[in-house]
Amino acid sequence: MEILRYTDAHKDFRARLRDFMDREVVPHIGQWETDHQVSRDVWRKMGREGFLCTALPDTYGGLGGDFRYAVIVIEEISRTNHGGLAAPLHSDIVVPYISSYGDEAQKDKYLPGCASGDIVTAVAMTEPGAGSDLSSMTTTAEDDGRQVVLNGAKTFISNGVLCDLVIVAAKDPAEPNPHQAISLYLVEDGTPGFKKGNQLDKMGLHSQDTAELFFTDCRIPQENRLGDKGMGFLMLMDKLQQERLVCAVMGVAAAEFMLDWTMTYCKATTHGGRPLSRSQAVQFELVEMTTEVKLGRTFVDKLVVDHVEGCNIIIDTSMAKYWCTELGSRVAGRCLDLVGESGSPETCPLVRALRDARVMSIFAGTNEIMKGIAAKFMGL
Ligand SMILES: Cc1cc2nc3c(=O)[nH]c(=O)nc-3n(C[C@H](O)[C@H](O)[C@H](O)COP(=O)(O)OP(=O)(O)OC[C@H]3O[C@@H](n4cnc5c(N)ncnc54)[C@H](O)[C@@H]3O)c2cc1C
Numbered sequence: 321m322e323i324l325r326y327t328d329a330h331k332d333f334r335a336r337l338r339d340f341m342d343r344e345v346v347p348h349i350g351q352w353e354t355d356h357q358v359s360r361d362v363w364r365k366m367g368r369e370g371f372l373c374t375a376l377p378d379t380y381g382g383l384g385g386d387f388r389y390a391v392i393v394i395e396e397i398s399r400t401n402h403g404g405l406a407a408p409l410h411s412d413i414v415v416p417y418i419s420s421y422g423d424e425a426q427k428d429k430y431l432p433g434c435a436s437g438d439i440v441t442a443v444a445m446t447e448p449g450a451g452s453d454l455s456s457m458t459t460t461a462e463d464d465g466r467q468v469v470l471n472g473a474k475t476f477i478s479n480g481v482l483c484d485l486v487i488v489a490a491k492d493p494a495e496p497n498p499h500q501a502i503s504l505y506l507v508e509d510g511t512p513g514f515k516k517g518n519q520l521d522k523m524g525l526h527s528q529d530t531a532e533l534f535f536t537d538c539r540i541p542q543e544n545r546l547g548d549k550g551m552g553f554l555m556l557m558d559k560l561q562q563e564r565l566v567c568a569v570m571g572v573a574a575a576e577f578m579l580d581w582t583m584t585y586c587k588a589t590t591h592g593g594r595p596l597s598r599s600q601a602v603q604f605e606l607v608e609m610t611t612e613v614k615l616g617r618t619f620v621d622k623l624v625v626d627h628v629e630g631c632n633i634i635i636d637t638s639m640a641k642y643w644c645t646e647l648g649s650r651v652a653g654r655c656l657d658l659v660g661e662s663g664s665p666e667t668c669p670l671v672r673a674l675r676d677a678r679v680m681s682i683f684a685g686t687n688e689i690m691k692g693i694a695a696k697f698m699g700l
Pocket of ligand 1: 442443444445446450451452453475476477478479522525530679682683684685686687688689692
């Protein structure tokens, strides 16, 4: 029985997106991996064809679609075996802060550009000395009565080079309670005092532009605060359920890609005159991995249904983020072992898949933090 049902409109959207990926993404991945960023152009093309910000109402240029459209985008990007095009981060993680907490003026100013791909967004929480424990961030936001002045540094910011708009989490130094000190601010690229640092050369997601961001007496209008002052921490927590679900779907979709590729390889490759897939040891590996991937798929599909229905699934999404991203890494390692030396050249799709899957346990809250959240909400 199918847990997650798609309508004809969803299916048509997936078919159009798959065609788009084959035309506009797949041919460029090699170059993007070398450049360490995707092209500006692909963002605009995605926007023009209606593949960005699918949840936004059509008044802002979105589809007004449910979260199943977001899942389709994540899955179709995963099918291209490249995680550099951070459209899900933009559409389903960053832009929802603006659509949920922005005032009408902020929404009118930014959301149409976010949907069209003319505005690429990023969210900057992490600092060189503050990752999991966001309350220890040191970037400050001081209101001098006319403007807000930002000072500090952020690191590992996805879309950090291409972004036109960053949501920056910063603290009011006058507020002693760290959880009540954080607010979120909209900072446009080109604002004096805002500088993008070097692109980080990292282990996975090579075509994802991840960068440091610096704020030095960076003055922004008071109207650029998102939501109420001091509510930043709660706003971040509120949006993490969807962020973690996005990661869980990414983990399962990546595992499905790798398993599918390896299954085909094992059927097509002969050793001693017979296909690898005829060896019982290989069969057992493939059967075990298929079982795990099906478990992951069943789990995330159920959570997507719950999320679309508006259920509070914080415990389950925390579990799914850690388990499904670990599934991606586990499957990557086991597939590589089956393929053997043919899996080691850079040209083997498993190499990039393994690198990209591995890093998923770190972002959007590390997998240890996920277990901590689950434990807390389970009352342990
Ligand atoms: C590819 C990539 C993209 C990223 N994109 C963004 C982005 O767009 N925006 C952004 O703001 N950040 C981003 N990050 C940063 C990411 O969110 C942080 O790396 C993450 O929150 C962990 O922080 P940290 O690396 O400082 O590790 P730390 O918090 O220093 O943790 C180090 C280790 O200690 C463990 N640990 C820490 N605290 C606890 C605890 N309480 N209980 C148990 N274990 C604990 C962690 O699990 C980890 O194993 C990105 C990171 C990567 C790798």
